[in-house]
Structure formats: structure tokens, C-alpha cells
Amino acid sequence: MDSCIFCKIAAKQDPAEILMESDSVVVFKDIYPSAPVHYLVVSKKHIPSIKEVSHEDEALIGHLIHTAKDSAEKLGLSGYKLVFNVGKEGGQIVDHIHLHILGGWAKNKPGSINV
Ligand code: 5GP
Ligand code: ZN
Numbered sequence: 001m002d003s004c005i006f007c008k009i010a011a012k013q014d015p016a017e018i019l020m021e022s023d024s025v026v027v028f029k030d031i032y033p034s035a036p037v038h039y040l041v042v043s044k045k046h047i048p049s050i051k052e053v054s055h056e057d058e059a060l061i062g063h064l065i066h067t068a069k070d071s072a073e074k075l076g077l078s079g080y081k082l083v084f085n086v087g088k089e090g091g092q093i094v095d096h097i098h099l100h101i102l103g104g105w106a107k108n109k110p111g112s113i114n115v
Pocket of ligand 2: 006046096
């Protein structure tokens with residue numbers, strides 16, 4: 001999708017601090033972090049949100065979560081939050097499916113889930 005910022009980042013047409021990548025997803029640093037460590041796992045396929053996920057996307061969503069796990073390990077996070085914001089009322093601003101990885105808080109002091 002031409003006007004979508006996450007499609008552009010996934011296609012390397014816009015810059016981002018990329019942590020890891022596979023054939024179907026890319027992981028990059030959030031530009032306005034809501035936690036000491038904040039990354040986004042983004043599918044290369046343009047799906048607006050969880051609401052538009054179809055049965056054929058089930059493997060992709062599983063891969064998104066698995067990649068979040070691998071990314072958290074690479075970042076040295078022993079605990080973290082994974083968040084999908086879904087729709088405007090769910091706090092979603094960018095209409096391209098993404099999974100937030102949030103962590104890096106002091107031990108025993110988990111942060112807010114409002115991202
Ligand atoms: P949402 O509220 O849609 O779930 O989260 C979108 C996230 O994308 C926000 O945390 C925001 O900081 C991040 N973001 C928006 N535009 C850009 C961008 O151009 N580059 C990067 N790296 N992150 C972005
Ligand atoms: Zn997109």
C-alpha cells in the first residue's frame with residue numbers, strides 16, 4: 001500500500017532501526033518509545049488490523065508472535081509485554097498490523113500497558 005508508513009519501512013523505502021527480519025515480517029525500533037525498550041513486529045503483508053485477519057493469515061500471526069519471542073531474547077529481555085492495539089478505540093494509530101514488544105523496566109516494576 002503506497003501511502004502506508006509500515007509498508008514503506010518493510011520495503012526499505014523509509015528508514016527504521018531494524019532488529020531482525022524474515023520473509024514475512026520485520027522488527028524495528030519504535031520511533032516514540034512508550035517503554036525503555038520498545039520494538040514493533042510488522043508483517044510485510046498489508047493487513048489493516050487484527051479485525052481484518054483471515055484464516056489464511058493464521059500462520060503469519062503465529063510467526064509474528066514467534067518473532068516477537070526471538071526478538072525479546074535478542075534484546076536480552078527476561079520479561080516483557082506483547083500488545084496488539086486494535087482499532088481507534090483500542091489505541092491503534094497506524095492502520096497496518098503490528099505487535100508491540102515492551103520491556104526494559106526495573107525488576108518488579110512492570111510498566112503501563114497504554115501504548
Ligand atoms: P499503534 O498506536 O498504532 O498501535 O502504534 C503505532 C506505533 O508506531 C507507535 O508506538 C508509534 O510511535 C510508532 N510509529 C509511528 N510512525 C513510526 C515511524 O515512522 N517509524 C517508527 N519506527 N515507528 C513509528
Ligand atoms: Zn501497510
